[in-house]
Amino acid sequence: MDELEFLKKDWKRQEADLPKISGDAIYKMIHKRSSSLMKWILYVSIFEFILWTFINVLTINNKTWESLRKIHLFEFEIISVLLQYIVLGFFIFIFYKNYKEVQTTDSTRHLMNRILKVRRTVNFYVAYNLILMFVVGLIVFFAMLYFDPEFEKIMITADDGSQSIPLGFIALFIGGLLLLVFMLWLFYKLLYGILLKRLKRNYKELNKLELRD
Incomplete structure (x- = not known):
């Protein structure tokens, strides 16, 4: 019985010392x-930069430029591509800065704040790209509608000579655009989702650690 009590006291003493260690x-x-x-978030953003560059090289040619000129979106395309690279380059810089700063972080609270900042930055970046894709898609659609002669075939002509766009066609286009946005969201979910989920898990563990201290 004395030995058992001794073991209990020894175990409690070790348990008391355990949290600090x-x-x-x-x-x-x-x-x-x-x-x-x-x-890895930094590496993924650099991979994305290379990927979009590769896609632009493959898709932009003389025929594409001519099509854009025909619907008066030549300058718009140049500006939007440049904006895409500027924004992506800016976020790559932010991700690099966060990565370097977290290496010198020496407290639980600072590390938690850094994790929250990274998660907010990635979520903002993803939301920005999804909204941009939807808005650009709508601009291209209406530009083609008003300036591309091929679209005249789908216009409905009323008795008074006025023309209108079939609502079914608009709904079909918006549905297709939303599907593309959803696919882009899945792409980002695959690229960044797993990393953000693990960062969130780290944040929760740090929070428990701080409460214990």
């Missing part, structure tokens, strides 16, 4: 894991 070890592990995840 394990807390330090857990923080270092989460810090390392978070730094690695932010590095």
Whole structure:
């Protein structure tokens, strides 16, 4: 009986010392894991930059430029492509900055704030691209509708000579555009979703660690 009591006291003493030691070890592990995840977010954004460049090289040619001139979107296309690269380059810089800063973070609270900032930045970037794709799609649609002679075939002519667009055609186009936006969202979900989910898990673990301390 005396031995049992001794073991209980010894176990409680070790348990009392455990949080400080394990807390330090857990923080270092989460810090390392978070730094690695932010590095992968940076790599993914660079991969995306290369991917969009590759797609633009494949799709933009003389025929494409002529089609854009015909619907008066030549300058718009140049500006939108440049804007796409500027925005993506800006976010690559932000991701790089976050990655470098998290390496020098030395407190639980600062690391938690850094994780929140990275998650907000990625979510904002994804939302920006989805909205941009939808808006650009609508602009291209209406430009083709008003300036492309091929679209005159689908116009409905009323008795007074006025023309209108069939509502079914508009609904079909918007549905197709929303499907493309959804596919882009799935693309970003695949690229960034897993990394953000792991960062969120790290944040929760850090929060528990801070509450324990």
